[in-house]
Amino acid sequence: MSYTIKQDGKFNFIEEGNGETLLLLHGLFGALSNFNELIDHFKQSHRVVVPILPLLEMDLLHTSVGGLQKFVSRFIEQRKYEHIHLMGNSLGGHVALIYVLKNPEKIKSLILTGSSGLFENGMGDSYPRRGDKEYIRNKTALTFYDPKMATDELVDEVYEMTNNRMKVIKIISLAKSAIRNNLGEELNQIKQPTCLIWGRNDNITPPFVGEEFHKLIPNSELHFIDKCGHAPMMEVPNEFNQILSEFLAKLSVK
16 A cells, blocks of 8 residues: 655655654664555554654754654644644654653643654664675664564665665664663653553564563553564554554544
8 A cells, every 4th residue: 555645845754644643763774664554454443643753854963863853843733733643663662752842732642652852772783784785674673573574675674775885874863862861751741541552573673662661651551562562563463453443533532
């Protein structure tokens, strides 16, 4: 399934369906295709919005989690979205957390899956290693419980990024920014209903990270999915969509 990419000023995004806004933020190596089945499911009941984050297009000074949050803030302001269900995967979850801390009045609920912001394993101290495609394939496969999810297309995308010197510098800059920007002492300020959906076999943000988010965010619920890695909405979309549907349904009757 492919969706039309819309443009509003300098922002490129997908917007499908009608209803309350469900806004999705992808991670560092994420792509719009990560959300295909989620978009297809929730566009029946929600306005599903996916901004294309300028992860590797910002100038180096602003290539940070904070810089991405400012971009998302400008995008939401431009589009005049309100009462948002904000979801983020991996680095996108980290950006979502900073946004809700700065703009709580805009957010109706928060959904995190494999989010950074407390702790994350990088792709390895030597990552990204340029020119070694098999190394990139193995590292990409670690994202998933089922290594077959690391398709040739996905590996090619990561390989292309890591063979561009400036992109490598920006990837490292974003990863270091995420590690520096630990939100542990601020999470108790989040009052919105929060749904944490975690892969039981997540190697990047292991299960204890989901448990720690659950402990620190007051109004949160935690769901683990077995035989699932760092991108549940991509690896086990049916289970993910079921959990999220039930969470959103509870909010709609309040």
